């Protein structure tokens with residue numbers, strides 16, 4: 276312990292006999308934390324974020340630096356980077372550094388404000404299953420050198436992580452999905468960035484009335500955003516009650532209000548960051564569509580500079596079933612949605628020879644292959660593709676989707692560039708140990 280720190284300010288806690296003076300509790304904590312910081316904080320101007328924990332994170336840092344500057348050296352032992360280039364631009368973009376040139380990065384500001392490395396802005400609006408990490412999307416946008424006039428596609432946009440992150444970074448995007456709940460959530464995340472915050476202000480009584488009218492199925496609001504937002508908050512509230520009795524004390528209205536307050540808090544924090552950095556958010560275009568019919572939208576041909584996407588993993592997550600509360604309420608037939616899912620169509624013609632694989636897996640692979648061909652069609656020449664995918668294990672058999680996906684990309688005409696395996700630390704399902712990011716480009 277550094278003695279000099281303690282002796283500087285002898286705040287005087289005198290023993291009952293008046294014989295000794297001790298530093299105050301605050302001084303002791305202060306001295307310990309300074310010494311602790313001395314050991315654990317990287318020493319330098321441009322330092323790693325504390326969230327960098329895996330070798331994959333190191334590869335992601337390398338990847339995004341390749342896109343952001345021409346000259347850099349990563350020093351992984353000291354957790355610092357030496358770089359040249361437009362440091363202010365890098366500071367506003369990079370997702371793996373805490374400081375650039377001694378100044379806190381925008382990403383660190385988001386992490387600090389929201390207390391989480393992924394649940395910032397409206398990314399955590401609703402617990403959509405199979406969401407991927409916004410940090411990975413940000414990294415890929417940087418790696419692909421995308422600018423404000425670029426346009427990004429996610430044809431499996433789910434709850435809109437790609438489109439939301441693109442909007443936050445001021446880049447145009449189009450998100451496509453077959454799931455109505457995914458469409459609603461992506462639209463909400465998008466629209467919330469552009470509303471007047473006062474529209475989210477409701478009194479407790481008003482919220483009580485809204486909850487009642489939703490429960491009695493007579494809820495209507497002239498503003499589509501408010502209409503859908505209240506429904507989403509309601510579905511999330513009901514789902515919480517189904518899963519645990521923890522909220523009984525709060526009651527349904529209490530939890531409903533709490534969830535809405537969380538969204539208002541996200542709004543305020545997001546707008547603070549927007550103002551601080553003078554950000555220009557870009558609206559995303561959200562389309563309800565089956566990727567296998569993408570070519571029906573002729574204007575999407577060779578339109579995109581990049582595609583960042585994550586197809587459904589082979590039967591590892593029941594995307595539709597997790598939203599059964601919403602679909603029951605809205606009277607939407609889940610079977611109908613599921614029948615549009617990759618691998619769930621009965622009219623697939625099996626062309627390739629997949630020796631030994633069960634029929635259901637083959638059907639999924641055939642759809643996946645066609646999806647990748649459609650992505651190829653939608654990208655400009657030189658366009659970049661990042662597919663995030665994982666292998667699942669079914670009845671003890673590993674389904675080798677990662678390598679099959681890479682093969683499909685090459686067969687569709689893409690040039691393979693890189694595969695980064697990202698372990699899912701703490702994943703409860705040991706069948707999914709991690710996921711891979713496959714990076715390619717269209718020659």
Ligand SMILES: C[S@@+](CC[C@H](N)C(=O)[O-])C[C@H]1O[C@@H](n2cnc3c(N)ncnc32)[C@H](O)[C@@H]1O
Nearest residue numbers: 406407431433434436453454565566587616617
């Ligand atoms: C792994 S999730 C993507 C999640 C998304 N990245 C997010 O952060 O929310 C896969 C998505 O593919 C969608 N999907 C499945 N079959 C589809 C199809 N034929 N066309 C378009 N989307 C499809 C599902 O609805 C699901 O949202």
